[in-house]
Amino acid sequence: MQSRTPAGRTGRPRSAAADAAILAATRQALVELGWSRLTLGDVATRAGVAKTTLYRRWAGKHELVVDAVAELFDELELPDSGSLSADIEGVVLQFAAILARPEAKSGLMAAVAESTRDDALRERVRTSIVERQKRLVMEGRSRAQSRGELPPEPDPAEAARTADLIFDMVAGAVVHRTLVSGQPADEEWVRSFTRVLLQGLASA
Amino acid sequence: MQSRTPAGRTGRPRSAAADAAILAATRQALVELGWSRLTLGDVATRAGVAKTTLYRRWAGKHELVVDAVAELFDELELPDSGSLSADIEGVVLQFAAILARPEAKSGLMAAVAESTRDDALRERVRTSIVERQKRLVMEGRSRAQSRGELPPEPDPAEAARTADLIFDMVAGAVVHRTLVSGQPADEEWVRSFTRVLLQGLASA
Amino acid sequence: MQSRTPAGRTGRPRSAAADAAILAATRQALVELGWSRLTLGDVATRAGVAKTTLYRRWAGKHELVVDAVAELFDELELPDSGSLSADIEGVVLQFAAILARPEAKSGLMAAVAESTRDDALRERVRTSIVERQKRLVMEGRSRAQSRGELPPEPDPAEAARTADLIFDMVAGAVVHRTLVSGQPADEEWVRSFTRVLLQGLASA
Amino acid sequence: MQSRTPAGRTGRPRSAAADAAILAATRQALVELGWSRLTLGDVATRAGVAKTTLYRRWAGKHELVVDAVAELFDELELPDSGSLSADIEGVVLQFAAILARPEAKSGLMAAVAESTRDDALRERVRTSIVERQKRLVMEGRSRAQSRGELPPEPDPAEAARTADLIFDMVAGAVVHRTLVSGQPADEEWVRSFTRVLLQGLASA
DNA sequence: CATTAATCGAGACGGTACGTCAGGTCTTCCA
DNA sequence: TGGAAGACCTGACGTACCGTCTCGATTAATG
Structure with missing residues (x-):
């Protein structure tokens, strides 16, 4: 996990729900596709989230999957x-x-x-x-x-x-x-x- | 391994040297790049072999690496x-x-x-x-x-x-x-x- | 020509400059290489553009050249x-x-x-x-x-x-x-x- | 192609027949596929001839098609x-x-x-x-x-x-x-x- | 309540590798 | 010794995914 608004306090805070949705979508995609066919674009779509949102929180596929x-x-x-x-x-x-x-x-x-x-x-x-x-x-x-x-x-x-x-x-x-x-x-x-x-x- | 001219006896036979060169190149690439950055194009180049030759013998990255x-x-x-x-x-x-x-x-x-x-x-x-x-x-x-x-x-x-x-x-x-x-x-x-x-x- | 963001208004808009650069690069490549040696990868490189950008706008070599x-x-x-x-x-x-x-x-x-x-x-x-x-x-x-x-x-x-x-x-x-x-x-x-x-x- | 010439003694008894077969196959391929999808390998197959034979007589696709x-x-x-x-x-x-x-x-x-x-x-x-x-x-x-x-x-x-x-x-x-x-x-x-x-x- | 600043979805972007295909060349074996 | 068979190298193909970047549109907290 690595959300939590970093330092500054202003601006729109990150959605807590998005984290959970992304991790759940990742697990679902692992079930259906396995590691090698899982794509971050697909995970984002499943989670109802933009790719940007995903990359703002995880550095890449490996990190995301480890957390999931x-x-x-x-x-x-x-x-x-x-x-x-x-x-x-x-x-x-x-x-x-x-x-x-x-x-x-x-x-x-x-x-x-x-x-x-x-x-x-x-x-x-x-x-x-x-x-x-x-x-x-x-x-x-x-x-x-x-x-x-x-x-x-x-x-x-x-x-x-x-x-x-x-x-x-x-x-x-x-x-x-x-x-x-x-x-x-x-x-x-x-x-x-x-x-x-x-x-x-x-x-x- | 999976070379050896399969059944028919006509045509140019597969190069035995290519198999060895490809597997050696694969190991070398694994050392230098690791699995995820290893590409079949690069392996082919290292082995002095065309990509098509490689694909004619192995179905993909995983099969090749297992053999290597x-x-x-x-x-x-x-x-x-x-x-x-x-x-x-x-x-x-x-x-x-x-x-x-x-x-x-x-x-x-x-x-x-x-x-x-x-x-x-x-x-x-x-x-x-x-x-x-x-x-x-x-x-x-x-x-x-x-x-x-x-x-x-x-x-x-x-x-x-x-x-x-x-x-x-x-x-x-x-x-x-x-x-x-x-x-x-x-x-x-x-x-x-x-x-x-x-x-x-x-x-x- | 076929750019201009089609209907939806969201997302990053297509670069207008890319169209012009691609067509100019196509003409330059035609001069230097002629039709048969012209490749879309080369055109993209000349235009300072990714191949995918080119394919997003034109269906193939023929269409691109007609427009150019x-x-x-x-x-x-x-x-x-x-x-x-x-x-x-x-x-x-x-x-x-x-x-x-x-x-x-x-x-x-x-x-x-x-x-x-x-x-x-x-x-x-x-x-x-x-x-x-x-x-x-x-x-x-x-x-x-x-x-x-x-x-x-x-x-x-x-x-x-x-x-x-x-x-x-x-x-x-x-x-x-x-x-x-x-x-x-x-x-x-x-x-x-x-x-x-x-x-x-x-x-x- | 299966010409007679029992005790094949001289030069190229099949050559003449092969020429005609290749040109006919080329025209047939042009009808079915058009220029851009026509391949010399396919023409050779249609003509019942090896690619080698074809290249021995024509320098390339263009020359062959012009003659056909x-x-x-x-x-x-x-x-x-x-x-x-x-x-x-x-x-x-x-x-x-x-x-x-x-x-x-x-x-x-x-x-x-x-x-x-x-x-x-x-x-x-x-x-x-x-x-x-x-x-x-x-x-x-x-x-x-x-x-x-x-x-x-x-x-x-x-x-x-x-x-x-x-x-x-x-x-x-x-x-x-x-x-x-x-x-x-x-x-x-x-x-x-x-x-x-x-x-x-x-x-x- | 307006401002502000970071978030959001969307999707185009530059890259890189993919796996395939065709062009030509070559090697081997057969007739 | 020519020809079929087919492996070979080369290089382009069109696609897919990566991770980044613009956009315009939301949102809270701040002021």
Whole structure:
């Protein structure tokens, strides 16, 4: 997001409704067209807004799509199911459900692809999506620790590194399963994945 | 790849050298420009080839890039280091090294993004890259089983499912670490990752 | 010509300067390259205009060239030299001078060639060039009639037919002499032509 | 093309047949497509000939079309109708009939257009078509002179100039009427034209 | 309540790349 | 050894989308 009348206070203020309409139109266009066929002119038309209005708020296609997709992940919630493995299975299933939606799939990967060349975009992806959802790992781990399922972390730096690792393993596995292997991350798969994650390969 | 004079035997045959030149030029352009700024006209020029020659062999940018990138992964080899964890660390480091190369990064993710909408492209990604490298998992597991580090698989279907799971976990984690989190998959990270993969989260 | 914001009054209006620049660039390109080597991309570049601007106003090469060439003929004027034969000689010489210019020659014939297959184009040629210059025949005849050099026309329909015939004979002869026979329509030729036209073959 | 020549020994047994087939295919393509949409590849296909064969015999599209069209005019004949005006009317009607055929129209004018920039092509048009048909003027005039309808020419140079003038006037008028004005050169028009040509404008 | 200044929809603009097509040239194999 | 088949390079085509720029017309907040 990047509206809010910048500094000066005079003049007509930006329409708040336009932001929402544009993001919704972007998601709709992602569903119907996918990333590569989505055009900003079309998004503007769908949102009932002029292209100018769109460009006044977002720098380009990638930024807009990241914002439109990021909102989808905010509905993720860590269920309190009483055990670590059930917690993980629950959140992974939610994550998989979001990734299965067409408006998330292609937009997200395209943004990641472009972010390999565009530092500002990578930062935007990180702060809008990755860091924001890392909360789930932190919370799940602290619950598991208070339940005694996981040992406490003595070193905070080490704790952060481990959280990053877990996030990369969880998110990476689901994304790869869904988008690259093209298989559904269904309950059976999620159970197998969680078992390996918690108990290691030897358990498989 | 898709050259080789298809069926008829008449007429001038397709230049074998052109294929190689085009794929090399594609990788070079990926390094210099990244996916989004790469144009087929520019690739053709770099390869010393007419645009029409390029279009005669590949249907579009995505197909071309998948083929150009797929070749990179063929250099992966499973080291025989004597232990499963060392084998995994070795191959993951190799995989990370390839993914760190600019010609692999953005091209691969862009193809994955597009493949969410294009079944033929997803199939191409799967057969050219995913299935082809799954050999590493199969071979590593069978070695570990003969060493007694992993139990034998009684059910072949289950064995295949597990191989898929492992591949998704390994490839997914490295890709996510490298491209989404934007952090290097260095030796330290690979050691931590391998430990969790083999022994589970509780060991972390 | 076909600019002027059509009906709606919103949006940025079309640049009036662009029209003039494009037509001038077209004539310049005709001089330097001739019809067959003239490209719309080159014309756009010369005019300092994007190709899309050009295509927004003209449907294609033929239409553009007809408009560019038509302007040349607007400078034709019927001299009032006191006698019908002198009037004819004067205007035919002017016509020949225009046709001798390289920007008129090849463009005009190419448009005529294409117009044999394209009714809209033929209509454009007729209204932009032929009908517009037929005024010279009408005016010249009426002057000659008031001088008593030609009998008055009793029937208006017959008068129109005769005007058409005269125009075809004059324009056709000059065009054929200049472009097909490849000889200059100089003063001597114009005198001979005018004598035959006025007095018939027997006088030659 | 499938000519006999059993034990192909000498030069080019198919050559003659190929020439005719190519020219016929060219005319057929002109009828169906017109000049601008006619392609040499298509002509070769229609003629059952390889593009190579075609280019071995003609330098390009213009040359080929000139030759294909020139043949059409060879069927022109000067009728011996007993009077100059009837002779003229007869041959002009024949000429108009040829020009009305679609394979003549656009091909001829396109060649003329290009010949304004290409001296070799102009020469080819002149020798293949213009000079070849000028025979009709010479013969018609000499007949009229022997009938006493036209005075004899004392000066041969002047005679040649006059023949050129007449040819330009006749051919030019018919071409202009047919192609530019887009009106048929029918019997009525031909009568009017012939009267003006023979007796001058004042007679109209 | 008038002024002011930034907003809005609309759409033309300069660019750049697209994917296609035709013109001619060349290579290969066959008869 | 000529010819068909067809790949090749070149260069223009007409289109699409990008992101910018004018327009005239709205809107609040300010004065």
